[in-house]
Amino acid sequence: MAVEPQTALLEATEDRRAAGSEPAGAESHTPGRESRVKRWGRRGSYVLVMLGALALWELIVAAHLFPAVALPSPVHVLHSFAKTATKGYLGKTLGQDILYSVVRVGIGFLGAVVLGVPIGLLMAESALVHRVVDPFLQLGRPVPPLAYIPLFVVWFGLGELPKILLILVGTIPIMIISTIGGVRSIPQQRYEVARCLGAKRRQIFARVTLPSTLPEIFTGMKVGIGIAWSTLVAAELIAASVGLGWLVEQAATQLRTGIVIAGIIVIGILGYLMELGIRLVERAVIPWRGNV
């Protein structure tokens, strides 16, 4: 299993530990969820920290520590944002850039999930499939997706296909590995209960393996969406004429630092929102997560 320093994976490890050690200890409260007061407290503190950072930023700009072209003020960035949003930049509005980037990430990421989960399940269930696919996975994983770009451009041109495929290729390993990890971490007793009650192989797969794997699949998705975004921005830096990565790159070459920073913030917010979306789906699909 991958040892990514991501909090999501750490969460998953904790879930698994809870599953293994004391399922009988579960009581009427749900330890996986914080109370409403606590949650709002946490959100409040996030807002405070952001406001503090903005104030510090403004202070640094006011002190003229850096030239304005290197570090424009927050207000200037807001201006750039508004201008890019309304009038556009280099013929493309911010809305178009967002739309293109979101669609590319969305398709590439969903493709990675839709392909990666079954591949992971097959690899976990069949030693033969594992033996065939794993070498490619191990070889491919350390390669940064960017390294594939020249090849993909040769193969697929400069259109949307190479970008989406790049995101898919960048994101699929984490989906496969999370799924395999999810299957491998299923406590033996979950299977034995089913077998005792007369379950056949296929029934066990559908009724025990699949639901048991869902938490790790969602963990993989939460990590994967970040990978998808970084892959996309990298792809757009090289071969694109629209998109947030392209916007940031173009603005940088013309020293429009305000737009660069605005673009970066937009990318951050979009990535965060997508992860939030995954969390909402997760809560609906596996409310039992952390309550095993």
Add this chain to the structure above:
Amino acid sequence: MAILEMRDVTLRFGEGRSGGDAGPATIERVSLELGDNEFLTVLGPSGCGKTTLLRIVAGFEKATSGRVLFDGSEVKAPGSERVMVFQQPWLYPWLSVRKNVAFGLELQGGRVDWKRVDEMIDVVGLSGFSSYPPYRLSGGMQQRAALARALVMSPKILLMDEPFGALDAQTRQDLQEFLLSLWERLQVAVMFITHDVEEAILLGDRMLVMGTRPGCIALELPIELPRPRTEQMMLEPAFLEIRRQALDTLREVALRAAGITGTGAGDLPGVPADGIGGGGAPETGQAQQNSTGQNSTGQNSTGQKSTGQGVNEDVRLPGAAGQATEPVAGSPRGA
């Protein structure tokens, strides 16, 4: 008539696959019989092979040699006529209590007899909690649900592996009484594993005490106490006598194990078969004085035992404990 018959069953882990080198026997030449509707308790120190023995009957492990006959035919694979109940409930968290109980019936295909499911949930006293996810229930209630999930299959034998070992004392006592009341009502044999002497005596018609390394049957004792059994019986001479014999055997077994590992007592024979029927042998009086003696009460298990770790009946059922001792209306077996 015997529902279960084990003849000279030996199990070595690592054998069976080609090229696998066989380790020492985990279970050696165990023979036992279990009558229809009999309640057999199996007592033994941690690691002696109790779980392995049960898993052989369940069909999860294959005996290296010997025969395991269930209801007249060889045990080859797990099946719902021999349902196992584990120390932890292992309910599926994505299913409601009701769906968990119905799990085995749904596997059979065809229409699920939901009336029967609900009756069984009622029998185990969880009717108010059908729609709850299992993790909202206390440990004791979860174990009741696990019991209902097993019983709804109408098994001919319940294989219980220290099912109350993880519960606090009060909940455990409730569930012991509850299990007995259920068993008296249902036509089911029980093979009940425990490392708690009192539990073994209080529940069983008959008790086996296992020896260790290799796992074997060191002592077989009928428990001729009247039913219904009560806590008060634990003070009766008959109870205490059975208890003494069981503890003596456990001490003997521990000494033997110590002898094998070479910490004194090396002169004791390493062949556990000697111990069969030898409960209360004269030399055990001295063994009691031995330093190993205090470690061999059968309650000295390793980390597995976690009594009193605050697993409370959190969402307590009104009168749950009382219900356990009273007759339950309506046969869940349904004609």
